[in-house]
Amino acid sequence: MIRTQVGIVGAGPAGLLLSHLLHLQGIESVVVEARSRQYVEERVRAGLLEQGTADLMAESGVGERLKREGLVHHGIYLRFGGETHHIDFKSLANRCVVIYPQNKVVADLSDARLAAGGRIFYEADDVSVQDFGDANSQTRPRIRFRANAQPQEIECDYIAGCDGFHGVCRPSIPEGALTVYDRIYPFGWLGILAEAPPSSDELIYAYHERGFALLSMRSPEISRLYVQCAPDEDIHEWSDARIWDELHKRLATADGKWKLTEGPILQKGVTGMRSFVVEPMQHGKLFLAGDAAHIVPPTGAKGLNLAASDVLVLSRAFTEFYASERKEPLENYSKTCLRRVWKAQRFSWWMTSMLHLFNTDNAFDRRRQLAELDYVTSSRAASQTLAENYAGLPME
Ligand code: FAD
Numbered sequence: 001m002i003r004t005q006v007g008i009v010g011a012g013p014a015g016l017l018l019s020h021l022l023h024l025q026g027i028e029s030v031v032v033e034a035r036s037r038q039y040v041e042e043r044v045r046a047g048l049l050e051q052g053t054a055d056l057m058a059e060s061g062v063g064e065r066l067k068r069e070g071l072v073h074h075g076i077y078l079r080f081g082g083e084t085h086h087i088d089f090k091s092l093a094n095r096c097v098v099i100y101p102q103n104k105v106v107a108d109l110s111d112a113r114l115a116a117g118g119r120i121f122y123e124a125d126d127v128s129v130q131d132f133g134d135a136n137s138q139t140r141p142r143i144r145f146r147a148n149a150q151p152q153e154i155e156c157d158y159i160a161g162c163d164g165f166h167g168v169c170r171p172s173i174p175e176g177a178l179t180v181y182d183r184i185y186p187f188g189w190l191g192i193l194a195e196a197p198p199s200s201d202e203l204i205y206a207y208h209e210r211g212f213a214l215l216s217m218r219s220p221e222i223s224r225l226y227v228q229c230a231p232d233e234d235i236h237e238w239s240d241a242r243i244w245d246e247l248h249k250r251l252a253t254a255d256g257k258w259k260l261t262e263g264p265i266l267q268k269g270v271t272g273m274r275s276f277v278v279e280p281m282q283h284g285k286l287f288l289a290g291d292a293a294h295i296v297p298p299t300g301a302k303g304l305n306l307a308a309s310d311v312l313v314l315s316r317a318f319t320e321f322y323a324s325e326r327k328e329p330l331e332n333y334s335k336t337c338l339r340r341v342w343k344a345q346r347f348s349w350w351m352t353s354m355l356h357l358f359n360t361d362n363a364f365d366r367r368r369q370l371a372e373l374d375y376v377t378s379s380r381a382a383s384q385t386l387a388e389n390y391a392g393l394p395m396e
């Protein structure tokens, strides 16, 4: 039996950052992860950090590589009707964002945890959580699993469910204790990673009659590009040539001067899109953080950033509890997080609605979307709203 203060399920960004922040406060944790370290560190996912997330990494001592390799962006481009409009975060919100891939965030955090003697069980099988239901009970919660075919048990004061949308923690909470709010979108994104220098200094979000497209990047050598597709799109139907052809069409400018640089496609995949929130984000001695509690459609680039703000709130609540036995911040965890979560949900839904074609759309809806884009790019108030939400609302 292993004894610790906080048992953490999941070694994604939420679980590792929580473990790291707790360690800095002298609070012990053990992390249990279903996949291998290599799998977790190679998984291609998000790529954009709000300034607050990048600052949190730097202030907590895991920002060295981020500082060296992160690409600081001061705005984004919105492209529609073949015209390009810049939204300048610096002048509108005095903030920036940083391009830095999620797998590097995860690698930096796991390096830091392991270097500090932190315990992470990778490739854990049959993970389950028990005895967490009553916040005032003397019984301690447990995480059970098998590692190298051996049964293991962690006894802890609290459990943090950082195990993503398909994890085990949220479904372990008794039915009826949680309320789900969700929306599924009638499209997905087909994303590629290409060995091609990015064709733009900053991200381009393109509204087009063939569907949305996004040009992003991972480094000065690697582009990340997405096109709106069917939610159940068969990736085998998409040859590399077809993907590039679609990207050229959707990202084209009216004057034909802008060029998209192609390169070998290193990875491709389809992601479905949904909005999902569970309330409350806690039950007894179990706290849900990150994708375990909420999912956003990727258009606003909020998923990873919300995971970071959840665990910042949770780490502060644990710090307060272990320093002075004050339980109030823990009791208010969900309430504190949900205010920011819902604003990020609203923003992600709004960006998604403005930029994608919906199968119910008619000519009226298209004109309305174009009017919205025109307004956002011509009114300072509207572009400021976009800038302050995109670059990130305050963490607490
Ligand atoms: P996760 O990163 O999902 O980590 C959860 C961890 O828990 C995983 O390592 C998982 O293996 C582990 N786990 C699961 N079940 C168990 C179990 N039973 N026991 C133990 N461990 C378990 N966001 C963006 O902003 N932009 C993007 O482009 C973008 N692209 C995405 C593409 C995909 C395919 C997906 C799935 C998500 C994407 N996201 C994107 C969202 C973003 O990556 C997530 O919001 C972010 O990873 C949340 O971090 P997390 O730590 O909460 O969850």
Ligand code: DHB
Residues within 6 Å of the ligand: 045, 046, 047, 048, 203, 216, 217, 224, 298, 299, 300, 301
């Ligand atoms: C990326 C993904 C997003 O969803 C987004 O809005 C911006 C960038 C990316 O993967 O780089």
